[in-house]
Amino acid sequence: MTVTLADVAARAQVSPATVSRVLNGNYPVAAATRERVLKAVDELDYVLNGPASSLAAATSDLVGILVNDIADPFFGIMASAIQSEIGGPGGRAGGERLAVVCNTGGSPERELTYLTLLQRQRAAAVVLTGGAVEAEPHASAVAAKLRKLTEAGTRVVLCGRPPAPDTGSVALAFDNRGGARRLTEHLIGLGHRRLGYIAGPEERTTTRHRLEGHREALTAAGLPQDPRRTVHGRYDRTSGYEATLELLRRDADLTAVVAANDSVALGACAALRESGLRIPEDVSVAGFDDLPFSVDAVPSLTTVRLPLAEAGARAGRIAMGREEQPPGGIATVRGELMVRGSSGVPRG
Amino acid sequence: MTVTLADVAARAQVSPATVSRVLNGNYPVAAATRERVLKAVDELDYVLNGPASSLAAATSDLVGILVNDIADPFFGIMASAIQSEIGGPGGRAGGERLAVVCNTGGSPERELTYLTLLQRQRAAAVVLTGGAVEAEPHASAVAAKLRKLTEAGTRVVLCGRPPAPDTGSVALAFDNRGGARRLTEHLIGLGHRRLGYIAGPEERTTTRHRLEGHREALTAAGLPQDPRRTVHGRYDRTSGYEATLELLRRDADLTAVVAANDSVALGACAALRESGLRIPEDVSVAGFDDLPFSVDAVPSLTTVRLPLAEAGARAGRIAMGREEQPPGGIATVRGELMVRGSSGVPRG
């Protein structure tokens, strides 16, 4: 029925072992023999049986990339960069590595499921992107799973996610706290005193760090931390829209809105505009991440640029063992404040 | 070293066969025995060896989703929808299916490579999204590969891609031609007579169909098809920006710019604005796809909404055999014209 190694071997008049070695190129084979084998492979249109190969070799070509939301360019950009470092030659049997991205939808359960699935497939490496969920028992379960993976020889890299101590993983963390602090400092520097903050889902590290950075800046400037000025939501546009209306309801005198990310900021802009407020004359808006569309917003968004592609590429290289690990297995990636049209001096 | 089925069997005092049956749930096992096995699985923290399982069963839990550009929400949204129909319970051994998205970067070679990799992994199904490349020899090579896959029992579904005859695949094609025609008709109806068109890469079916639809509308209205009014580029913002400047250089009297997609349209808006032109007073702009950010553009984008999530979900269900195939294995998905602020009556 299907063509196997043995068929190729028979046709090339060699042993299966030789065919395997030609395919894997990890053992000397005479040029003439190799030719003969490759010819047979071609003629029979042979495709290696991946599962059989992985079983015998106790490893696979699979590399997993976990993302929270594949429809969000934030993750798409990272995944793309990671994948382009991981894909390409280097897989088993002269093949390519299969970089697969797994969409967790932000669900802790799915994250764990995918991790188990990748473990089951004996993945060569796994890269986890995006913030982690801090709530128990998920956090410990993930940590335990990561440890299992590294112990089994799977390289684990965290990209844009805080370090997971004692798991054997390498972390490239974003400096969310610092970025948020500088962003808020910028607004305070412009004269803003009444700032609303639209945070992401409470249980995520990214949310907490950005919020902490914001509050640090507030405190440093001697401004009060009014809990009524913070609203939690999701990392999407709709959430930003609704949260902004809520903020306005609580305090119509806000002069600035700091959003958890750019999508949220866009929603905030829409809500402000519909409320008859001009940006930045009446209210300044700031985002986070600097996704491609942010510069096209009108006015263009003041935000913190995260080097998503660079970090992803580096994570990919580390996962492939092509770049040295940072000292202690931990590196922090800083964001850059991008001051643009959506932030300005407050009225009055 | 690693825990195997046999270890679990020993601990549960049953045979490996029984453990396998408990895990797969495809054979009656007494409740007490099942309990004992599951307990052992748990205590030993056993994880099935995927490759071994796939080898023995001659099939895997893998489902591939091919996308052109994972950083582009157009594909992200489809991939997300496909994946959410495919993931979840239903995999082998009580596990979940592993829906993996493969980023081809729009390269025909990578597309073929991924297809081979998925074939090698004995994927249960493959969903290809986005337009195809028509140039030979790629087109035939892909068709041949798709045929191989279906013959080997892998279900193949094309989502937003024209049908591939005689390959055994199911196609959910977008009506790009009709959408583009209606969009251009809308502009002509507003009074536009000098329309620029920014097309995608020439070799792609999507590009050709949209361009044909545009020209159909032009012809139907008795307007000339000036080749100088069409510029080819890529499906991204930068391309739209540059192409618009080029169009303006060729004919400063344009009253409307139709873009290959929304990202391109955004780039066009930026270029027009920088050229001192107002939208839509001086020049109308239209996009295609209606991605989430399009409604946030200022003015919001007139475009053609493609039901990406719905089509993706349907493709996913068909790939899983949970939805009947359309008659003839082919269905056309229409887009909906969304008239918004970026299109208006031309000056004069």
Place this chain on the structure above:
DNA sequence: TACGTCGTAGCAAGCGCTTTCTATCCGAGG
């Protein structure tokens, strides 16, 4: 001429699971 060496290729033992076929135990029916 005899012997160690190097370069190639084959043998065969798994890798860890699935599944067919067979064995066993039990209760029910005759």
Place this chain on the structure above:
DNA sequence: CCTCGGATAGAAAGCGCTTGCTACGACGTA
């Protein structure tokens, strides 16, 4: 009380590949 069928469980034969070890010829060297 014996037999038969149904429900469970086990034995064992692979699935298609990799790889350690062995075999063998052709050289170069003593």
